[in-house]
Amino acid sequence: MNIRRDVFQAIADPTRRAILLLLTTQSMTAGIIASNFDTARPTVSKHLQILTECELLKQEQKGREVYYHLNAIKMQEVAQFIEPFRKIWDDRFNKLETVMKSYQKNNR
């Protein structure tokens, strides 16, 4: 499946924001996180997966349990607005690359 894991798409969802808030105090297992929501467990798992894929959460193995905790560095990046700024430049530079590749092809 080719879904883009955009950090701002991730935090646009209220459940995912609630998960992030929940994890500010301590790291938790998926089960404990899910017990804080009325949502079905697989739905919570899906949210955790998305948050992990865009690096807002990190997984940590403790014995037999996997704990989720906030990735402070990534959270700070989001808070400092760097990510949307970065994304604009990334899109712009992707465009530059595409434009110049076709220019290269046409001017060989």
Added chain:
Amino acid sequence: MKTQVKAEDGKQEILITREFDLPVELLFKAYSEADLIEQWMGTKVISLENRNLGFYQFETSQNGNVVFKASGTIHRVNLNQQIIRTFEMENMPMGVQLEYLDFEAISNQRSRLNIQIIYQSENQRAAQLKLPFASGLNAAHNRLQEIAKIRK
């Protein structure tokens, strides 16, 4: 992540780095020819004198209204190596920025662009970084900023 952005605390600059699957000559050309700039920047180039002590003006219109207007002077141009210029977006709180664009060949087919943007103040840099965010995600951000504060 292809494009990297660094904006360190307490500084009034932004560093942008990107590697391209292009020879450095083509990367430089993308910055020096008006019709190419128009294609990748998605703006109209009103004027461009890409030379030492040159200048440029960009303008974008939507439905007959000007939505983006920027201009600057080009201080120095070293072919395929460097452009030093100023940049100012009209009607915005970011002021005039000084930009160092360094073009670097990695191989015959690959190149790197390092951009250093210097603002007059930290506040102006902050205004720049907030700009892309203006479209409705502010609430989410405020909560995350609180979280980030707690985590610090």
